[in-house]
Amino acid sequence: xxxxxxxxxxxxxxxxxxxxxxxxxxxxxxxxxxxxxxxxxxxxxxxxxxxxxxxxxxxxxxxxxxxxxxxxxxxxxxxxxxxxxxxxxxxxxxxxxxxxxxxxxxxxxxxxxxxxxxxxxxxxxxxxxxxxxxxxxxxxxxxxxxxxxxxxxxxxxxxxxxxxxxxxxxxxxxxxx
Numbered sequence: 001x002x003x004x005x006x007x008x009x010x011x012x013x014x015x016x017x018x019x020x021x022x023x024x025x026x027x028x029x030x031x032x033x034x035x036x037x038x039x040x041x042x043x044x045x046x047x048x049x050x051x052x053x054x055x056x057x058x059x060x061x062x063x064x065x066x067x068x069x070x071x072x073x074x075x076x077x078x079x080x081x082x083x084x085x086x087x088x089x090x091x092x093x094x095x096x097x098x099x100x101x102x103x104x105x106x107x108x109x110x111x112x113x114x115x116x117x118x119x120x121x122x123x124x125x126x127x128x129x130x131x132x133x134x135x136x137x138x139x140x141x142x143x144x145x146x147x148x149x150x151x152x153x154x155x156x157x158x159x160x161x162x163x164x165x166x167x168x169x170x171x172x173x174x175x176x177x
Contacts, residue, residue, distance in 0.1 A: 001069065001108060003115055006052060006059035011045040013068045014059070018043040021070075021098035026133065026158075034159025060115050062099070062108045070099035072112035076123050080131075080167050082152045088127035088169075092120040095130075113146055120172060127169050131156055134164040143168050 006014055019039050027035055041047070051057045056077050062070040072094070079091030094116050099108045120128045131154055132139050140150075148168040156165040 001062055001064045001106065001111065003060055003062055003111055006048075006061050006071065008049065008052065010061060010068070011048050011052075014048050014061070014071060015043060015045045017068050017071060017100060018048065018096070018098065021100060024101045025098075025136075029163070030158050030161050034161045037159040038157075058119060060112060060119075062112055068100070069103040069106070070097075070108040070112055072097045072116050074116050074119060074128075076120075076125065079127070079129050080152075080154065082154045082167055083129065083169065084152060088125070088129075088171075090123070090125045090127075092116075092123065092125040092128045093130070094128055097130075109142060113142075117146065117170070117172075125172055127171050129167060129169045131165040132168055134166055140166070140168075143170075146170065 022039070022043060023035070030038070048059070051073065052059060057073065057075050059071060059073045061068055073096040075093040075095055077091065078093040079088055080093075097109060097112055097116070117128065128148075130143065130148070132143060133156070148170045150166045151169045152167040154165045154167045156163040
């Protein structure tokens with residue numbers, strides 16, 4: 001497995017994996033119209049292209065023999081207002097970390113989270129934040145293994161459907177002024 005930054009040439013595969021992995025993990029929770037609305041807004045080539053064009057956004061791919069197996073998207077300088085005080089001065093938002101269903105258990109998530117933490121530290125972030133579905137116990141265990149802790153209850157909208165989510169954070173000691 002290799003990790004590398006996403007490029008515009010990766011947009012079709014990235015959008016496909018973004019859609020497929022979200023549907024595999026959560027598609028059963030939503031009405032068709034809510035799921036389609038979410039996917040049409042957040043998991044398209046155009047959306048990923050706009051994100052790649054943002055200097056604050058980094059997208060890292062995990063691939064093996066040219067096949068995209070996972071990706072991680074972080075946004076420097078973005079945090080959640082719902083976070084209890086004290087607010088971080090230089091947050092990083094871990095927006096997406098997904099693996100192909102056929103690739104789980106191969107260390108892809110571990111490699112991508114290590115990349116995200118290293119990038120946040122290199123940027124001088126004082127905290128990484130993410131949201132995780134309240135009933136996704138496997139993801140919660142995964143993030144806790146890396147030192148993330150629950151900070152607050154938040155909402156996540158898929159179309160007109162509200163999910164109960166948890167805001168998780170990882171304080172980065174010795175980071176940024």
